[in-house]
Amino acid sequence: MKSHALLLLLAGLMVTSGVHATEAEHVRASHAWLRVLPGDLPAGAYVTLENDGAQPAVLSGASSPLYADVMLHKSSSDGGMSRMAMVDSLSVPAHGKAVLAPAGYHLMLMKAIHPVKPGDTITLNLKFADGSTLATNFLARPANAVDSGP
Template sequence: MLHRRLLAFTGLALLACSPLGFAATQVTAEHGWIRLLPGDLPAAGYVVLHNEGNQAAVLTSATTPRYSGVMLHVSSTRNGSATMQMVPQLAIHARSSLRLTPGSFHLMLTGASAPIPKVGDVVTITLHFDGGQALAVPFTVRPAYAEDDGSGTAAAPGT
């Protein structure tokens, strides 16, 4: 009797954790922008991600036809000098937000393809989440001296 109840409970728990339980509109994005650096220096993408769902969303990768390489990075200061590292994934906790911003998490963009993105362009970067969901987010290209003042592209449509 108890055993049967336990089984039923386990079944529910599995259902709740399955990819099917991950609504396509769980994550929204706003203020997407790219800081363009001169020459062949990599550009950086910043965005604010909101997880409206009851489960954590995990950003595993990002892709765009405008850059051959898009990596998840985090900046930090070690022994007084700025450094950055790749991160395998970024979790956005349930009902919370994650800000990719200068000095912290960012998308590192390398290998720009023609036409080379320039200030004022809007580059669409698709964010891929654990469970197979994808979100296409517009990023406004801004100059090297741009600050994170929240003036990036307004909220992206959930896809």
């Protein structure tokens, strides 16, 4: 009898431990692309993140084996002056989306380990505040690219 109760308790614990999905498990990435600039200039990466979870997901950064550093930035314009600043995070609302796009939030990819050419596919690991990650393929596009399209 005691072993039956113990089995039920263990089964219940296993079910409850699986209920809490990570932030990354609730996020779907689409329209992922990056703008390749000439020489050693940093690349900009853009993506649409959709969260089907009941809680916000917080993008806290990214990494890539092909770039020495990846930072989350936000571009803004004030009085005709364009600015760019590093930010700590970007919230993807519950049952909503966040768009990383030119002239807004974006990822800056610094110091490519080897040259990236238009047409290449680069994997970025999007990092969320709970420690989870979402591997996402980004299509490299030329410097004059303006949008990823649908």
